[in-house]
Amino acid sequence: MLQRPRRNRKSEVIRQMVQETHVSAANLIFPLFIVEGANQKTEVSSMPGIYRYSIDNLLREVESCMKLGLKSFDLFPNIDEALKDQYATESHRDGNLYLRAISAVKKEFPEACVVTDVAMDPYSSDGHDGIVQNGEILNDETLEVLGKMALAHARAGADIIAPSDMMDGRVGYIRNVLDDNGFTGVSIMSYTAKYASAFYGPFRDALNSAPKFGDKKSYQMNPANQREALIEAELDEAEGADFLMVKPGLPYLDVIKLLKDNTELPIAAYNVSGEYAMIKAAVQNGWLNEQRSVTEVLLSFRRAGASAILTYHAKEVLENKWL
Ligand code: PBG
Numbered sequence: 618m619l620q621r622p623r624r625n626r627k628s629e630v631i632r633q634m635v636q637e638t639h640v641s642a643a644n645l646i647f648p649l650f651i652v653e654g655a656n657q658k659t660e661v662s663s664m665p666g667i668y669r670y671s672i673d674n675l676l677r678e679v680e681s682c683m684k685l686g687l688k689s690f691d692l693f694p695n696i697d698e699a700l701k702d703q704y705a706t707e708s709h710r711d712g713n714l715y716l717r718a719i720s721a722v723k724k725e726f727p728e729a730c731v732v733t734d735v736a737m738d739p740y741s742s743d744g745h746d747g748i749v750q751n752g753e754i755l756n757d758e759t760l761e762v763l764g765k766m767a768l769a770h771a772r773a774g775a776d777i778i779a780p781s782d783m784m785d786g787r788v789g790y791i792r793n794v795l796d797d798n799g800f801t802g803v804s805i806m807s808y809t810a811k812y813a814s815a816f817y818g819p820f821r822d823a824l825n826s827a828p829k830f831g832d833k834k835s836y837q838m839n840p841a842n843q844r845e846a847l848i849e850a851e852l853d854e855a856e857g858a859d860f861l862m863v864k865p866g867l868p869y870l871d872v873i874k875l876l877k878d879n880t881e882l883p884i885a886a887y888n889v890s891g892e893y894a895m896i897k898a899a900v901q902n903g904w905l906n907e908q909r910s911v912t913e914v915l916l917s918f919r920r921a922g923a924s925a926i927l928t929y930h931a932k933e934v935l936e937n938k939w940l
Contacts, residue, residue: 638919640912640926640940642686646732646885647931650823651675651718652695663819664890665897667929669695672718676725683726685935691732691779691927692718695824696739704748705740709765716773723774732806733770735763735791736782744828746782746836754835759784764794771800779806779862783836789856806860806885806925807853810846810872813837816865816891823890846872850880858882860925865889867914870921877922886923888914893929908939915940 625635650661650669657671670678679690694715700707707713715733722731736746737759743749747759759782767778778795780787788807795803813834821827838845850861861880863873864887877884896914899905911930918926934940 638916640915640919642688642935642940644919644924644926645687645915645931645934646689646691646730646925646927647682647687648691648693648927648929649675649678650693650695651714653697653714661819661823663822663894664929665901666933667823667893669823672714672721675718676721679722679726679729682932682935683729685932687931687935688728689730689732689925690722691734692722693734693820693824694718694739698825701740701742703742705737705762705766708737708740708762709769711769716769719770719773719775730776731774732777732779733775735767735770735778735780735787737762737766738782738826738828739824741826743830744826746833747784752831756784756786760787760790763787764790767791768794768798768800771795771798771803775803777804777806777859779808781808781811781864783808783811783833783838785852786856788853788858792857804859805857806862807858808864808887809849809853809858809861809876810869811837811862811864812840812869814840814865814868814889814891816868816889819890819894840868843872843875846875847879850876854880854882860885862887862927863923865892866918866923866926866928867892870917873918873921873923883924884922885925885927886918886921888918888926888928888930890929896930908937912939 626632652669652671654671655673658668658674661667719731738746745754747754770778860883861876862885863869866886866888873886896910900907
């Protein structure tokens with residue numbers, strides 16, 4: 618045999634020399650849940666180790682992450698049921714929980730990168746990402762709400778706006794609103810290929826944001842489709858997106874790779890709540906080694922072509938020096 622590929626695996630030094638992909642703190646974005654109140658820190662039961670923080674505790678959590686070199690955060694609000702309505706008006710009300718959280722983080726940690734989620738569901742009395750009328754999700758009317766929400770986030774200091782709703786035309790609509798108001802420097806990370814997935818369950822527990830009727834299949838993508846992701850990617854790119862995201866992550870590595878091969882824009886992967894919950898459950902049962910399974914999962918996103926990884930594992934991998 619002239620070729621013996623095992624020669625390049627024979628020692629740790631050589632294995633590291635030929636390693637094709639790496640994960641570092643710079644690739645990670647840490648999703649954080651926020652709640653109203655003071656001194657709150659309540660664990661999400663389906664996501665062991667993940668908490669909902671009031672703003673004061675959020676700042677302490679961000680501080681401890683920053684010390685570990687974890688500097689990008691994606692915030693998600695848990696909204697009191699009484700504040701929800703059909704039009705998600707709370708989502709762009711001056712001084713709401715979310716806007717206060719963004720400003721507080723940016724004020725205390727100007728060098729942190731704050732990603733904000735633009736979608737109606739945490740604020741919608743219907744639990745949907747768009748305005749509901751006679752059981753239908755309205756597209757163009759929803760864009761107006763998303764535009765107001767994005768502008769409020771930009772004013773509060775958001776670095777990157779991440780529309781997660783899957784309405785048609787929202788990237789271009791939000792880009793125009795931001796530019797018209799002088800926020801040409803605020804980025805858009807589009808949830809380009811977001812699938813109607815079973816893996817969002819624990820996230821909806823965390824925010825109490827599950828749809829009150831039906832499902833999200835008329836706007837989120839069919840898990841059976843790959844080529845449709847290219848249509849979404851082309852549109853998002855033409856509409857001015859700065860990043861293209863694929864979500865969920867693990868069951869859609871092929872889609873990450875497909876987009877990577879068809880765009881020059883950086884790709885983000887969202888390692889969602891259900892993926893986190895599966896690993897935690899198996900680890901708690903002693904069925905998987907946590908360090909090895911988590912680092913293998915993160916590497917797989919990088920290997921598929923993701924620059925950024927949104928993951929609930931972000932802090933623990935750095936705390937435990939697993940990278
Ligand atoms: C809502 C939104 C969802 C997630 C991020 N933004 C849930 C959904 O679409 O129902 C899921 C994230 C996760 O599961 O970790 N627009």
